Amino acid sequence: MMDFLFEQRNTIVAFLIIGLIIALALSVIKGRQIMATERTDLVFGNPAKALGGWYWIITGMSFVLLIWFYFSWDAARAYHPTSANELCQVAKVERAIKPMRSQFPIDKQNLRGTDLIARDSAQLERINNSLKSFALQPAEELEAKAILASLSSALVDQANPAYLKQSLTTEFAAIAERINSVNASFSDPAFPGPPTSAQKAAAEAQPDWGDTGKEIPVEPATPLGYRYAAIAAEIRLIVKDFAKLRNTGPHLLAQVADINLRIKAAKASAKANLNLSDAELESREKLYSQLNKMLKRIDNGSIYPPNSLNDVQVALMAFDKSHIEQQGSLRTFDTWMMPGGRIIAGNSACSEQGSGRWLPKPSDTLGTLVRISDPDIGFKDTPLLWYRWQPVGGMLAFLLPDWLVDLVPGEYPRHTENGTINSNFKSNVKDFVTGNYESFSIPVPMGHMWDSIIRVVIGLFFGIVLGVPLGLYMGLSRFAKGFFDPMIELYRPVPPLAWAPLILTIFGIQDDGKIFLLFMVAFAIMVISARTGATGTQLSKIHAAHSLGASNRQILRRVIFPNSLPEILTGIRISIGVCWGTLVAAEMLAGTTGIGFVENVARKQSDYEVIWVTIIILGVLGLMFDLIMRSVIKRTIPWRGKG
Amino acid sequence: MSDLVSDNLNMQFTTPSGLVVHALKDVSFNLKKGELLSVLGPSGCGKTTLLNIIAGFLNPTGGEVKLGDTEIRGPGVDRGMVFQQGALFEWLTVAQNVDFGLRMKGADPVETAKKVDEWLEIVGLAGFGDTPTYQLSGGMQQRIALARCLINDPDLILMDEPLGALDALTREKMQSLVLKIWKETGKTIMIITHSVEEALMLGERLFVMAPRPGRLHKEYRLPFAEMGLTQDPRDIKKTQHFSEIREEILSMIWDMEEEIMGGGTL
Numbered sequence: 001m002m003d004f005l006f007e008q009r010n011t012i013v014a015f016l017i018i019g020l021i022i023a024l025a026l027s028v029i030k031g032r033q034i035m036a037t038e039r040t041d042l043v044f045g046n047p048a049k050a051l052g053g054w055y056w057i058i059t060g061m062s063f064v065l066l067i068w069f070y071f072s073w074d075a076a077r078a079y080h081p082t083s084a085n086e087l088c089q090v091a092k093v094e095r096a097i098k099p100m101r102s103q104f105p106i107d108k109q110n111l112r113g114t115d116l117i118a119r120d121s122a123q124l125e126r127i128n129n130s131l132k133s134f135a136l137q138p139a140e141e142l143e144a145k146a147i148l149a150s151l152s153s154a155l156v157d158q159a160n161p162a163y164l165k166q167s168l169t170t171e172f173a174a175i176a177e178r179i180n181s182v183n184a185s186f187s188d189p190a191f192p193g194p195p196t197s198a199q200k201a202a203a204e205a206q207p208d209w210g211d212t213g214k215e216i217p218v219e220p221a222t223p224l225g226y227r228y229a230a231i232a233a234e235i236r237l238i239v240k241d242f243a244k245l246r247n248t249g250p251h252l253l254a255q256v257a258d259i260n261l262r263i264k265a266a267k268a269s270a271k272a273n274l275n276l277s278d279a280e281l282e283s284r285e286k287l288y289s290q291l292n293k294m295l296k297r298i299d300n301g302s303i304y305p306p307n308s309l310n311d312v313q314v315a316l317m318a319f320d321k322s323h324i325e326q327q328g329s330l331r332t333f334d335t336w337m338m339p340g341g342r343i344i345a346g347n348s349a350c351s352e353q354g355s356g357r358w359l360p361k362p363s364d365t366l367g368t369l370v371r372i373s374d375p376d377i378g379f380k381d382t383p384l385l386w387y388r389w390q391p392v393g394g395m396l397a398f399l400l401p402d403w404l405v406d407l408v409p410g411e412y413p414r415h416t417e418n419g420t421i422n423s424n425f426k427s428n429v430k431d432f433v434t435g436n437y438e439s440f441s442i443p444v445p446m447g448h449m450w451d452s453i454i455r456v457v458i459g460l461f462f463g464i465v466l467g468v469p470l471g472l473y474m475g476l477s478r479f480a481k482g483f484f485d486p487m488i489e490l491y492r493p494v495p496p497l498a499w500a501p502l503i504l505t506i507f508g509i510q511d512d513g514k515i516f517l518l519f520m521v522a523f524a525i526m527v528i529s530a531r532t533g534a535t536g537t538q539l540s541k542i543h544a545a546h547s548l549g550a551s552n553r554q555i556l557r558r559v560i561f562p563n564s565l566p567e568i569l570t571g572i573r574i575s576i577g578v579c580w581g582t583l584v585a586a587e588m589l590a591g592t593t594g595i596g597f598v599e600n601v602a603r604k605q606s607d608y609e610v611i612w613v614t615i616i617i618l619g620v621l622g623l624m625f626d627l628i629m630r631s632v633i634k635r636t637i638p639w640r641g642k643g
Numbered sequence: 644m645s646d647l648v649s650d651n652l653n654m655q656f657t658t659p660s661g662l663v664v665h666a667l668k669d670v671s672f673n674l675k676k677g678e679l680l681s682v683l684g685p686s687g688c689g690k691t692t693l694l695n696i697i698a699g700f701l702n703p704t705g706g707e708v709k710l711g712d713t714e715i716r717g718p719g720v721d722r723g724m725v726f727q728q729g730a731l732f733e734w735l736t737v738a739q740n741v742d743f744g745l746r747m748k749g750a751d752p753v754e755t756a757k758k759v760d761e762w763l764e765i766v767g768l769a770g771f772g773d774t775p776t777y778q779l780s781g782g783m784q785q786r787i788a789l790a791r792c793l794i795n796d797p798d799l800i801l802m803d804e805p806l807g808a809l810d811a812l813t814r815e816k817m818q819s820l821v822l823k824i825w826k827e828t829g830k831t832i833m834i835i836t837h838s839v840e841e842a843l844m845l846g847e848r849l850f851v852m853a854p855r856p857g858r859l860h861k862e863y864r865l866p867f868a869e870m871g872l873t874q875d876p877r878d879i880k881k882t883q884h885f886s887e888i889r890e891e892i893l894s895m896i897w898d899m900e901e902e903i904m905g906g907g908t909l
Contacts, residue, residue, distance in 0.1 A: 540730035543700055544788075546718035548744035548795060558747070562734040639733040639777040 002370060009363040013078035017069055024062040027055040065362070073352065074361035076337035077209055082225075084209045084216045086330055087343040088350035089228035093323060095345045096235040097316075100242055104313045106320070113159065113303040120155050120297055124148055127290055134287050135280065143266050144287065147259060151294050154255040158247055158303040165249035168304070172312055175242050179315035182234045186322045192230035199226070210364055216343060216350040224330065242312075248301035256299050263291050360609040365616070368609040378447070379598050379610070384617075385449040389441040397435030405430045449617065451511075451593040456579045456625075459515045463522025463575060468568055471530025472560060481531070492524040496582040500589055509590035514583060521582050522575040529571025533564025566633075566640045573629040580622050595621075645711035645721075645798045647674040647697065647831060653705030654692055654857075665856035666692045667703070672850070672859065674833065676798075679825050679868050681834045681846030683892065685899045689857025690835045694801050697833070698724055710799060720744065723792035727804040729784040731776045731791075737763070738772035740787055744795040762790040765827075766820065782813035786820070793824065802834040806841065815876060818844055822871050839892050843867050843885060844876060851892060853899055861895070863888065 005012065031053070041049065069075045076083060103112045110118075128148050131141060157163050185191040195203070203221035220229040270276065270284045324331065334342065341354015351357065360368075375383035410426045423431075431437050474481045491499070500517055507513030537560050545559045587596025595614050602610035633640075654667040666689045674680055682690050695701045697708055699718040708715045710722065731740050738759050739746075745755045763769050766786035776784060785805060792800060805821075806814045818841065825832055836842050842849055847868045853860035865888070870879050879885055 538728075538730065540726045540728065541732065543698070543718070544724060544726060544730040544791075545732075545743070545747075546700070547698055547720070547722060547724040547801075548747060548791065549720040550743075550747040554747050558743075559732065562732070565734065637734070639775060 006367060009367070010078045010081050013069065013074055013363050017066065017075055017078065020062045020066050020069075023058055024066065027058040027062070030055040031059065068359070068362055070337075071340055071355045072359040072361045073338050073356040074363055076333070077361065078363075080333055080337070081209055082222055083330065083333055083337075084343055084350070084352075085218075085221055086225050086228070087334055087338075088216050088218055088345060089220050089225040089232065090323075090327060090330070091343055091345035091350055092232040093228050093235060096232045096239060097319070100239045100312075101316060101320075104309070104316060106313075106316065111306070111309075113306070116303050117155065117159065120294065121152065124152050124155070124294060127287075127294070131287075134283050136284070136287075140266065140270070140284075143262070144291075147262050147266070147291055150255065150259050150262070151291070151298060154252060154259065154298050155303070157251060157255070158298075158301065159305055161305040161308065163249050163251040164305055164308060165247050165301075168245060168247060168308070171245055172309060175238060175245075176311040176315040178234075178238050179312070179319050182231055182238070183315070183319045183322050185234075186227070186231065186326045192226060195220075195226050210361065216352065218348070218350055224327075227326075246301040247304050248299075252298075252301060256295065259295055263288055263295070358608050360612050365609055365612050369613045369616070372610070372613065375447075380592075380601060382593050383447040385445065385447040387443040387445050390444045391435070391439045391441045393432075393435040393437050393439035395435075395444075396439075397433060400433045402433055404433050448593050448595055448598050449621065452583060452587065452595045453621065455511060455514050455594070456518060456576065456583055459518025459579055459583075460522045460572070460575055462515075462519045463526050464568075464572060467523040467526025468530045471527040471568075472534045472556070472564065474527065475531040475534025475537075475564070476556075476560070484527075488524055488527055491520065492528075496521045496578070497585050500582070500586050504586065504590045509592065514586045514591065517586055518579045518583060521578050525575045525578065526568070526571050529567045529574075530564055533567030534560055536567065537563045566637045569629070569633045569637060573626065573633070576625045576629060577622070580618075580625065584618060645676050645831075647799060647833075648709045649673075649697075649706070650709070651706035652693070652696065652703050652708060654689070654696065654701070655704045667696075668856035668858045670706070670857075670859055672862075674831060674848070676831050677829045679832050679834075679845065679847040680850065681836055681842040681848075682850045682852060683836060683839060683842040683896070684850075684852035684857075684860070685854055685896050685903065687857075687903070688852040688854040688899075690852055691803060692857065693852075694803055694833070694835055697799070698722055698801050720748075720795050721798045723795055723797035723800045725785070725788045725792050725800065725802040725805045727807045729781075729788040731784055731787055733775070733777045735776065736772065737768065737774050737776055737779070737787055740776055741790045741794055743791060758794055759790075762794050765793075765824070766790045780813075781809050782817060785809065785817060789820070789824070793828065793830075798831060800830050800832045802832065804835055804837060807837060814841070818876065819871070821845055822868060825868075826872050839889055839896070840880065842892075843889060844871055844879070849892075851895060854903060860899075 034053075034055070038049065069078075101107060105111050128145070131144055134144075136144060199220070202219040203217075206217040206219050206221075207215065209216055220226045267284070267288045270281060270288075276284075327334075338356060340359075341352065341356050343350055343356075344353050371377055372379050373384050375386035378384060378386075405426065408426045408429045410424065412430070413422050413424045413427055415421045470480075470484060474484055496517060499520065503517050503520075504513045507516060541559055541563065542555060545555045550558065583594070584596035584599070587594035588600040591597045595618055599611055599614035599618075602608075602614065649670055649672050652667055652670040654665075656664045656666055658664065670689075670693065682693070684690050692701065696703050697710075697715065699715050699722065702716075715722075732743065735743070738756075741759045741762060742755045745758070759772065760769070763772060766789055768783060768786055768790070771779070771783070776787060779787070788805070802821075806817050809817060821832070821834070822845065824830070834842075834845050836845070843865060844867055846863070846865055849863040849865055850859055851861045851863075852858065867879050867885060
């Protein structure tokens with residue numbers, strides 16, 4: 001069943017989206033009709049106008065879901081499942097041509113040679129201006145200036161067409177010609193011919209888009225894909241050949257050799273000068289290494305005369321144009337159905353970037369939820385919510401303290417001479433208290449969700465059981481209020497998370513630390529709300545109870561406690577919310593189970609889908625707690641606000 | 644003999660700033676068993692303080708109050724109270740409110756249930772036993788308060804402006820109910836009120852109290868409560884005797900109020 005749904009998820013999503021659009025449209029129409037009937041209400045700010053309106057609820061929900069489907073590219077995948085694969089091939093072409101494009105003023109402002117001349121001239125100028133700081137002797141300074149002048153002319157001469165390396169003219173023409181021929185094959189219906197059987201097999205062997213995590217199938221599988229993949233391969237070769245070209249003509253080589261010799265000579269003469277101190281020698285070393293560095297840059301030969309590459313640039317721009325044209329409707333689809341990012345190619349894989357990446361697709365999120373809900377898979381060897389069989393004896397032993405055995409008179413049995421051990425009453429009690437006996441098992445819930453829930457419940461339970469009596473006492477006694485208030489106000493204003501590192505360090509990463517932290521949170525809130533409730537008891541009610549013959553104890557239990565119930569229950573509701581938030585953060589800090597732990601592990605693995613699944617689970621559980629409390633409040637204190 | 648005897652009752656409060664307020668000064672009276680007393684006076688004359696002392700919520704600074712032979716020290720079941728807002732326990736049903744006193748005493752539940760039914764019948768709320776009190780109107784709530792107090796069978800019933808928050812029509816009906824209960828049970832009843840007409844209608848005896856210091860100003864003995872048992876209260880209010888006394892007391896209180904306001908004219 002699940003497998004079928006998984007295979008058909010694109011169809012399901014496609015129908016769902018159409019359904020949502022229809023629901024959105026119908027509810028907007030309905031809402032506008034109702035608005036039209038209310039035109040007669042001329043009052044601005046009439047609160048009754050904000051009541052009801054299920055159609056706007058449908059509008060809002062459909063809107064959010066559609067936004068989710070759209071920006072996570074789930075809509076794109078549902079209506080065009082192969083688009084990602086095709087765009088991956090397009091991205092391969094873009095990736096292949098990028099090193100060549102970056103030489104020309106296509107994406108940038110300047111030609112690469114222009115940039116290099118500007119950069120290197122400026123650097124030479126800087127060295128020239130700083131010559132004084134090296135404290136050279138007059139003869140040395142003259143020579144250094146002469147070397148700088150030669151470097152400068154070697155740099156500038158590369159731009160001179162007269163010194164262009166002769167073979168380059170034909171080589172540039174050949175590169176331009178090759179690009180043009182690839183360009184022509186774009187529109188050639190016979191290119192690149194039918195896919196080979198190896199290609200077909202590779203295409204069929206790979207999983208579909210999103211079948212395994214966020215992977216996009218990388219092998220081409222459609223005619224458009226085959227064409228772009230083949231072109232990408234051609235372009236890679238051309239770019240490789242282009243990168244090998246260097247403007248290293250005989251003129252430049254001679255200049256470079258000459259400068260090299262002069263730097264070496266200057267260096268040697270400085271070393272031979274025995275009058276120079278170590279520091280002076282060192283500063284000269286520095287200067288000559290700077291000059292050497294400049295020489296290496298110029299030696300590279302990557303500057304060409306200004307118009308020598310014109311043919312290549314024209315060919316590239318023509319290629320760009322057909323590259324975009326040939327994508328046709330795929331490009332429109334990419335623009336409109338994959339908002340907030342695009343597909344880029346890496347060395348061995350293609351990936352989604354932008355919202356397609358960090359906003360998981362609703363269908364995948366649901367799939368992940370279903371997958372980790374399976375108790376056999378779970379997350380980190382623990383299911384989300386499941387049960388296990390546990391012997392009653394062990395659970396009873398957990399509740400019974402071990403020292404009970406010490407109260408039993410007598411001694412533990414000793415082994416006999418033939419090596420057997422006979423149990424006696426004392427050892428039987430010990431076995432009972434430690435749960436060391438056969439007992440029937442009952443199913444007990446377990447898993448990440450259960451662990452989170454039970455921590456909150458236990459922390460809250462102790463917070464209520466201890467906080468409410470103290471709060472009532474503080475509401476009735478000036479001593480208690482004065483005495484306990486400073487203690488509570490000392491820790492309550494500190495954000496619970498600020499306590500977490502301390503408490504988790506003291507108690508360790510097991511449950512008790514987190515439960516204690518939650519207890520602290522709940523305790524303060526319960527004390528304050530119970531105190532407010534007790535203080536708010538009308539004196540006349542207490543008077544009435546007195547004159548009806550109630551004792552102090554009875555007044556506390558029968559009048560003050562029920563009268564404080566609204567505040568206490570509101571306190572519990574607030575406590576649950578705050579505890580839930582604190583718990584998740586505490587589980588992120590330390591622990592081996594719990595929803596917060598799951599989310600933290602998913603964060604470390606950049607697993608967006610699991611992160612979103614935990615966010616959804618946390619939201620739903622939080623909402624569930626609140627709904628339970630709301631209905632408890634409605635049932636227990638129906639008189640609230642009507643007294 | 645369970646008369647209520649007040650002997651030179653004095654009550655002084657000290658404010659935090661050290662000011663001494665004389666709330667009651669030398670209040671002495673004797674209320675016989677079965678009498679119906681209403682207490683009237685401008686605000687701040689110590690009516691409620693007097694009631695709280697008799698109920699046992701306050702300890703007087705001088706003098707003593709006795710109910711029968713015992714001096715009043717602390718609240719007790721022998722004195723039942725009815726408050727202005729009813730002071731019902733809204734988390735309980737009507738029946739649970741009415742039998743509150745008996746339950747606290749640990750009385751037999753079967754008998755208690757019988758008594759509750761009887762009293763609900765008397766105050767005209769038969770069949771409302773399981774209704775939550777917050778769903779009832781102000782007049783109905785006051786009847787429950789009355790039943791809750793009477794079921795304990797107190798010697799003295801103290802009412803602190805019991806009908807103050809009710810509308811005029813309900814108020815008249817409740818006045819008749821109070822008279823009916825007074826007649827049928829023969830209880831001693833002390834009612835504090837703001838309304839002169841109510842004080843006249845519900846007072847066999849009537850104390851007018853004066854402020855600063857709070858004291859008994861004038862006492863009346865009136866026939867209207869007795870008449871109210873048999874005649875239409877509207878007819879009683881139309882009699883000349885009734886309106887004469889009403890005007891007299893009204894001008895008395897008016898003068899007192901003017902004194903408090905510093906003789907200002909309106």
